[in-house]
Amino acid sequence: VDRDLCRNPDMSFRFIEDHRDAYPVRLMCAVLEVSPAGYYAWRDRPASQRTKSNATLLAAIRQAHHDSSGRYGSPRVHAVLRTQGRGASRGRIERMMRRHGIRAITAPPRRVRTTDSRHDLPIAPNLIARDFTAEAPNRVWLADITYIPTAEGWLYLAAVMDLFSRKIVGWAMRDHMQVELASAALTMAIQQQRPQAGLIHHSDRGVQYASHAYRDALTGAGIVASMSRKADCYDNAPMESFFHTLKTELVHHRDYQTRAEAQRDIFAFIEGFYNRTRLHSA
Structure with missing residues (x-):
C-alpha cells in the first residue's frame, strides 16, 4: 500500500x-x-471546493462529449474545454472520463478493395512524398474512394480533401465506383473552390484517377496530377484518416437499410459536423 x-x-x-x-x-x-x-x-461532510470543481468539470466534459455525438475522446474534449476558458489539464480530464466511463465511440475497420491499379494507363509521379503540409488553401488536394455497407448493397463515396484545412471540398456518392463517381467529386471541388492553376491533386493509382476523362478534367482546370506509390496507403494518409474517422464515428454505429438513408447521414456528417465543427488533430 x-x-x-x-x-x-x-x-x-x-x-x-x-x-x-x-x-x-x-x-x-x-x-x-x-x-x-x-x-x-x-x-457526509458538505461538498468541498474541489468536489464542487470536479462536479462542474464533469458536467462540462459530458456536454462536450454529448455535443460530438460521443465521438470525442479526452484529447478533443480537452481542446473544447480549453476554448471555453477552462484550465483543467488533459491528464485530469482523461482520469475523470476514465473514472466515469466516458469514452469515444470506436469500431473495428472492415476492408474492401477500392483501388484497381492493374491497368496500362499513365501514372503520375509522386509529388507529395508524404509531406502532408500546405501553405494555404487550394494548394494541395487529396482524393480517394471508400465504401459504406447498406442492406441494398455497397454505397461508394469519393472525396476530395484540401490538405491545408483538412476539409472535404468535394464529394460524391453512387452505387458504383466507376470513373463518373470520382469525376463528380472533383467537379464539385473545382466549382466550389475555383482553384488557381498549379494546384497539386494527389491520389492512388486507381483506374478512376488514371482514366483519360479524369486526367482531362485535371488538365482543363490547370491542376497537376500526383499519385502514390503502388499499394502504399501511407502515401495518402490524411484521406485514410478521414475515412477511418467517418467509419468509426458514424458508419459502424449505423445499420443502413437503404443507400438513400446512408447518403443523408453521410451528408450531415461531412457538411454539418466534419467540415464545420470537428476538431482536427492535424
Whole structure:
C-alpha cells in the first residue's frame, strides 16, 4: 500500500470513495488503516471546493462529449474545454472520463478493395512524398474512394480533401465506383473552390484517377496530377484518416437499410459536423 495513503486520511478516504464499487469499504479501511466511521463521516461532510470543481468539470466534459455525438475522446474534449476558458489539464480530464466511463465511440475497420491499379494507363509521379503540409488553401488536394455497407448493397463515396484545412471540398456518392463517381467529386471541388492553376491533386493509382476523362478534367482546370506509390496507403494518409474517422464515428454505429438513408447521414456528417465543427488533430 502507498505510504502516502496511510499517512493522509483524506487521500485514503478519496481512494476508498473512488473504488467502493470494486472493493468492500471495510476491507479497504482495514488495509489503509482508517476507520469505516471516519470514512462515512468524511463522505457526509458538505461538498468541498474541489468536489464542487470536479462536479462542474464533469458536467462540462459530458456536454462536450454529448455535443460530438460521443465521438470525442479526452484529447478533443480537452481542446473544447480549453476554448471555453477552462484550465483543467488533459491528464485530469482523461482520469475523470476514465473514472466515469466516458469514452469515444470506436469500431473495428472492415476492408474492401477500392483501388484497381492493374491497368496500362499513365501514372503520375509522386509529388507529395508524404509531406502532408500546405501553405494555404487550394494548394494541395487529396482524393480517394471508400465504401459504406447498406442492406441494398455497397454505397461508394469519393472525396476530395484540401490538405491545408483538412476539409472535404468535394464529394460524391453512387452505387458504383466507376470513373463518373470520382469525376463528380472533383467537379464539385473545382466549382466550389475555383482553384488557381498549379494546384497539386494527389491520389492512388486507381483506374478512376488514371482514366483519360479524369486526367482531362485535371488538365482543363490547370491542376497537376500526383499519385502514390503502388499499394502504399501511407502515401495518402490524411484521406485514410478521414475515412477511418467517418467509419468509426458514424458508419459502424449505423445499420443502413437503404443507400438513400446512408447518403443523408453521410451528408450531415461531412457538411454539418466534419467540415464545420470537428476538431482536427492535424
